[in-house]
Amino acid sequence: MLGYLQGLKGSGSGSEQLPSDIYSEIFADVLVAAKENGCKTNGQEKPEGFSMLRSFDSEASNQLEPPAATDADVWIFGYGSLVWKADFPYINRRRGFVWGYKRRFYQHSIDHRGIPERPGRVVTLLPGDPGQDRVYGVAYRIAANQKGAVLDHLDYREKNGYERCSLEFHGYPNTTASGEEPIQVIMYVATQANDSYAGDVWQVPCIAKQIFSSAGPSGPNREYLFNLAAAMEHLFPGAVDEHLEELVACVKRHIAEDEPNLMRHALLQEISGILQEKQLPEQAKRLEKLLERCQQPGGREWLLHGALQSRSEA
Structure with missing residues (x-):
């Protein structure tokens, strides 16, 4: 990470462009991983954990x-x-x-x-x-x-x-x-x-937003919802469960329509804050920690929660 930052700053990129460059090069894949992990289309197979249901x-x-x-x-x-x-x-x-x-x-x-x-x-x-x-x-x-x-x-x-x-x-x-x-x-x-x-x-809309942006020791809240459905x-x-079906539809809509922009906004804010550090080694260290946290269970939801809070306070 330190070598990447040194090369990026040596390339002549302006300070205003640095967060976007770092995001695009290092963090954009987090969005792809978040999307794939969070919501599968109807045509995709059930998660591996559902093998026991198929053989109930x-x-x-x-x-x-x-x-x-x-x-x-x-x-x-x-x-x-x-x-x-x-x-x-x-x-x-x-x-x-x-x-x-x-x-x-x-x-x-x-x-x-x-x-x-x-x-x-x-x-x-x-x-x-x-x-x-x-x-x-x-x-x-x-x-x-x-x-x-x-x-x-x-x-x-x-x-x-x-x-x-x-x-x-x-x-x-x-x-x-x-x-x-x-x-x-x-x-x-x-x-x-x-x-x-x-x-x-x-x-339902508020409950769905809470599920969309929550995670705990057992994993993302949305995983619980989708597994149950x-x-x-x-x-x-x-069998009909209107409450469950409405929540699934609402959370999937958040994932498809809101998650990419919220994640990008949250990450750009985090990266910009890190670049305020004066020492390049400290910037590199904090960026590595940010990337590690994003890739851990609950990292996506931590960012989404912060972005939603910022939006509601704006």
Whole structure:
């Protein structure tokens, strides 16, 4: 980087042109990577992580030798990230739904898809029409001798405002067609009483903007949204979730229409600030750190959040 800066300044480029030159030569590829990572077109294959969804029925368990089922087993219902990210041992799993609830991105995430100063948005359940509203998801059967460890793991994973409750789960597409009786499941719901509950104070456009510009230790918030939408499309064809579909459309629109300009503006500002340093070695060091941060998970969202804040304050 130092050699590049020395050569660039020796070429006679004016100080006003330097940020654009550095951006074009070194940072422009960040935009391409951001676009490819953030949103795939309908014609592209699902992410590699969805191989387990493509083989849902043929791979019932995630254990090589699952324990035998017993009456002491418990079922866990997942309607968010648990649908595609079951990081715990289970005997088998079923597709299905619970009656009388609506899935909404009304919970702030400060430990998975966001951080305390830039929260993301994840799903919780709200009471709905008992005879009309369904929430589709996956129920996992947990062996009696594994349920203590699994529930402890999930209590920690869902610690930011989620509480356990119990509900009836119906097989997909419906109980009558499948011939299965409803089963009792444990699920985690973030109630309005928890500190991270965001609610519908911000409607879909604002929630989408928050998802578009948030990331946390578990990855970009948009990845959570797109994974959930892909899982619903694959596992429950024909099922309608207007809230989820509106959010996906809105976030994809931000990615296509706003992200390139926001990223370019944010990077040019960062580069211009770095070039205010008097010493060339320090400039090179800070540019290397900026590039490294941009390439790390959440680097894109850090820039987007700052650019959106600058826009709103202007």
